[in-house]
Amino acid sequence: MLICSVILSSLLIxxxxxxxxxxxxxxxxxxxxxxxxxLNCVA
Incomplete structure (x- = not known):
């Protein structure tokens, strides 16, 4: 979950x-x- 949010945040940036x-x-x-x-749906 943490790794996924980091990846999505990087993509967002x-x-x-x-x-x-x-x-x-x-x-x-x-x-x-x-x-x-x-991100909210995944988390």
Missing amino acids: LISVLLYHKGHHQILLRITILLWHE
Whole structure:
């Protein structure tokens, strides 16, 4: 469970950095919400 949350957090950071540099803030917000929702379901 801990390893899974670490992996998802790393993916979240990676995606957020990539999208932030491209300026897709709305898409970033939706992906963030989706990822944290998935994390809550897994945990």
